[in-house]
Amino acid sequence: MTAYWNRLSVGSRAFLIVVPALLVVGAILTVGIALLLPPVLGFLGANLPLARFAAAATAIIVVTIPTAFVIIYMELKVIAAMNLRVGPDRVGPYGTLMSVVHGLKVLAKEDFTPRGVDVPIFTLAPVVVFASIPLTMLVIPFAPGIFGQDFNIALLYFFAISGLSVVGLMMAGWASFNKYSLLGALRAAAQAISYELPLTLSVVGIIILAGTMSLNSIVQLQAGSFLDWNIWKQPLGFVIFFIAATAEANRTPLDMTEADQELVAGFATEYSGMRFGFFFFAEYVNVFVVSALSAVLFFGGWNAPFDWPFPVTLNLDPGGMGLGLIFLIALAPVVGTIILGLPFWLLSSRVSTLRALVIGFVLFNLLIVGAFMGWAFISAAWVSGLVWMVLKTFVFVFIFVQMRGTLPRVRVDQLMSFAWKWLLPAALLNIFVTAIAVSILANR
């Protein structure tokens, strides 16, 4: 037996181990699913909100990190372009995998705990900061039907939960046993208290207009063309909201908490490894969340800015083709690959037949994916809504990134006086004017 085994190649040995194991695992899984799936499905069907919450929470946590990756890459590239640099261009095509490598690096680094820190709080602080940000994403409506929860105090919930991250920053600053961290945390607390007020007051005008705090309803009330968006009714509110949101997201020019020329790295000075990574990702997810909220509140959320001027209705009925559908599915890839690859094969003698076929295959796939996406965009409301929402969100992300490349940092006392002397009175003025206008229009 041993002699036979020793004569086998590595591949054969692996085959002989893996296949029986797969068979056993498959059998166990089949039986398990058959036994467990009906009760689980029955439970979820009986508690649909719970199922929805579980799905949304999973989706948000899965989506959070790639979003942060995209924004980090975008920041690296955009600021590089502003700085007359090339930016990352080594890892992946045009350096697109740079932020992924950043993430892996952060995971692989030593997670150092200095002497003298308050270990439980030091460990918990990044978790608190990071957890509060995806929680706020739960209430943001990304598309019709694509949102975690829609309840009537969604906006209030958003501000309440995003305020939680300050608790995490304070924990980090206090537990770090470092004066720079402490100063950064105290600045974070002062800044959060100062800017929560104008941030919350700036959206009261919208609440008055909409009559609800449900973000879904706010978006639905902005349906129509881009002239129906809230930005035209609340321009002052938007300006205040955007400035205060910059401070809330700790972005330049209002990034007092981690002013690296003054406080080294602020509250994150003593952190390394993945604990620092949590702060890092939380910052970028926060930028995304704040941008998404700007789009939802002031720029119509998932609503398209204009109706497509040529109404297209696609009434595809694949079943109507009968047997032809089978021929289409069987022949279309082959014919499409050959037709799309043929020009390359004909035009250049340097392109070999195989290479031409590969090019044709890739082009055919792109064509099919594009056609499918276009079909989905036209016929499914949630796809087009998601596209518009993500586009609008990334416009704001771009503005945040550009501000970081352009502006120096304001001083901490200027920051405070700006919030209390200008933003807060302006937000109150906005509320009064909106309320008076609404009451006059309602009584007319």
Place this chain on the structure above:
Amino acid sequence: MTTPTRPSLDDPSLTIPLEHAGIFEPIPLARTERQREFYDLRDGEMLLNMGPQHPSTHGVLRVVLKISGEQVVDLDPVLGYLHRGVEKIAENSDFHQIISHLDPLEYVASLFCEWSPVMSFEKLLDIQVPRRAEYIRVLTGELNRIASHMLFIGWYALDLGGITPILWSFAERDEIVEMLAAITGAKLLFNYFRIGGVNGDLNHDFMSRLGDWMSRAGAQLEAGMGLLNENEIFVRRARGLGILDRETALRMCATGPNLRASGVPFDIRRAHPYSVYPELEFEIPTRREGDSLARYLLRMDEVRQSLRIIDQCLHQMPDGPVMARLPRLLRPRPGRAYSAVEGPRGQYSCYAMSDGTDQPFRLRIHDPSFLHLQLVGLLMPGNLIADTMAIMASLDPVMGGVDK
């Protein structure tokens, strides 16, 4: 009488056991009255150590700040991290060797570190420098002045939190540095001036780069610096910050742009003319405000004047040798010589004593950065932590020159 002993770092009475440690202050033993006053903390005050590895102390400067909240009450700069004993090295090297040792004093404007010692040696040796060499010295010196000011502008913006201006100004600095590398062979420590002239004539590489750059430098500089000059946040932070009045500036021996920003039109190029500066037309920009913004804008004005000087140098450049005829071994007569030049940071001067050998008996280097660093203690108390670095950057000290 007992002799005071230095405290040992291992002395257990000096360390605070960590289990009792809250946010604690490691109090060093006070050796002087000033230290006793500084380290005596009143209620609500704490010490904050900045540097030598802080991101924005220029070079390796350590500053201990006494802060009350965010406000700086007092501060104690700790120097010496870059000390090389260059004056002692100079006493043991011959006159040619000294030049290369003096280069790293002010590594961002090293031609000026060479210029004043070379001039004083020429006075000692009674050498007449060829006119072409003098013009080349002025030309390369003014280029180096622009490069140094570009570095200042970028760093100043960076210390106020703007990350883009430094790369924009480095684009200019890079072109100048490449130019100087074409003529001197080095990008940072040029080692180009010689006793009696310069090392090597202008070459084609240098001239083509210079002509290319000069044709667009003015517009390019103005366009690039619009990012800062028209930036509300930048101007609001810099205006009225660290005001240095005229009397204090004179009393504290400030020179260069820091003095001229306080309203004193003193420039060694005009007050005590040297080289071929009397033949050149340029203005001495002066500002009255004496704040950080004035110091920044004054350096911008100086860059414009330097461009004028370079233009004139190129037009008036005479033909001839670039090196005087010298004996191989330099043995000046016993005596003393002093010379001063106007560098990008102020007055660089050198006082050389010769005892008749081929090495100086004593060489004293005067560097403006050291005196400007003293101003930090006057300007900073009462400001916020955020402004400490802004004020220090606006005085533009280079630690290589401070520590010598």
